[in-house]
Amino acid sequence: MTHAPLLAVEGLHMMFGGLVANRDISFSVGEGQIIGLIGPNGAGKTTLFNCLAGYYRPSAGTIRFNGVAVGGQTPEEAARRGIARTFQIVRIFPEMTVLENVMVGAMLRTKKVAAARAAAENELVFIGLDHRSDVKAAQLTVSEQKRLEVARALATHPRLILLDEVMAGLTPTEVREASQMVVRIRDRGISSIIVEHVMEGIMPISNRIIVLDAGVKIAEDAPAAIARNPAVIAAYLGE
Numbered sequence: 001m002t003h004a005p006l007l008a009v010e011g012l013h014m015m016f017g018g019l020v021a022n023r024d025i026s027f028s029v030g031e032g033q034i035i036g037l038i039g040p041n042g043a044g045k046t047t048l049f050n051c052l053a054g055y056y057r058p059s060a061g062t063i064r065f066n067g068v069a070v071g072g073q074t075p076e077e078a079a080r081r082g083i084a085r086t087f088q089i090v091r092i093f094p095e096m097t098v099l100e101n102v103m104v105g106a107m108l109r110t111k112k113v114a115a116a117r118a119a120a121e122n123e124l125v126f127i128g129l130d131h132r133s134d135v136k137a138a139q140l141t142v143s144e145q146k147r148l149e150v151a152r153a154l155a156t157h158p159r160l161i162l163l164d165e166v167m168a169g170l171t172p173t174e175v176r177e178a179s180q181m182v183v184r185i186r187d188r189g190i191s192s193i194i195v196e197h198v199m200e201g202i203m204p205i206s207n208r209i210i211v212l213d214a215g216v217k218i219a220e221d222a223p224a225a226i227a228r229n230p231a232v233i234a235a236y237l238g239e
C-alpha cells in the first residue's frame with residue numbers, strides 16, 4: 001500500500017489579471033521532508049505560499065493536504081489543517097509581548113489561556129527566545145522577530161511549515177543556527193518548505209530543491225544536482 005504524500009500540488013495556476021504568477025506547478029512533499037523553493041525575484045514563490053496557506057484561491061489546479069483537497073481554503077482553515085507560515089516582511093503584533101504573540105498561535109488549538117501560555121513558553125524555549133518573553137515584540141531585532149514568527153507558527157501545531165526568507169539579513173553564524181532550527185523542526189516530524197535566497201542556508205539541509213522562474217517550475221532535484229543544473233544556473237544561480 002502506498003501512502004498519499006502530506007502535500008500534493010497538481011497543475012497549480014495563479015493568475016493576477018493577465019499575469020500568470022504560477023503556471024502549471026506540480027510537486028509533492030512527504031512527511032518530515034525539507035524542501036527548498038528558490039528562484040529569481042518575481043518567480044512566483046510567495047504567490048505559491050499564499051495559495052498553499054489559504055491567502056489566494058488558485059485559478060486552477062489542485063492542492064491536496066493529507067489526502068484532502070484544500071485549494072481555496074481560508075488562512076484559518078489552512079492553519080487548522082496543519083499548514084503554518086511565516087512572512088517575508090514579519091507580521092508580528094508589535095505592542096504585544098513576545099509571549100503573547102506566540103500565545104496567539106497556540107490559541108488556535110486551545111481556548112484555555114493557561115494551556116496556551118504553557119505551549120507558547122515551550123516554543124520560545126525551542127526557538128531560543130524564552131529570555132525575551134516579556135518584552136514587547138517591537139523591541140526585538142529583525143532576526144529575533146523572524147524567530148518569533150517561527151515560534152508563533154509552531155505553536156499552531158503544524159504538520160507543514162512554510163518559511164519565507166527566514167535567513168535573509170542574518171550573519172553566517174545566524175544562518176547556520178537557522179538551518180539547525182529547520183532540522184530540529186524536522187526532527188519533530190514537521191515538514192517544511194523554505195523560500196530562501198541564502199543558498200548556504202538551505203543547500204545542506206534540503207531533501208530537494210524546487211526552482212521557479214517566471215511562474216514555471218524549471219527544476220526539482222537534490223541540492224547537488226540543482227547546483228550544477230545549467231537551466232538553474234542560467235536563470236538564477238549564475239546571477
Ligand SMILES: Nc1ncnc2c1ncn2[C@@H]1O[C@H](COP(=O)(O)OP(=O)(O)OP(=O)(O)O)[C@@H](O)[C@H]1O
Binds near residue numbers: 020021040041043044
Ligand atoms: N497580489 C498581486 N497582484 C498582482 N500581481 C501580483 C500579486 N502578487 C504577486 N504578483 C505578481 O506575481 C509575480 C510573482 O510574484 P511573487 O511575489 O510570488 O514572486 P517571488 O518569487 O516571491 O519574488 P521575491 O523573491 O521578490 O519575493 C510578480 O510578477 C508579482 O508582481
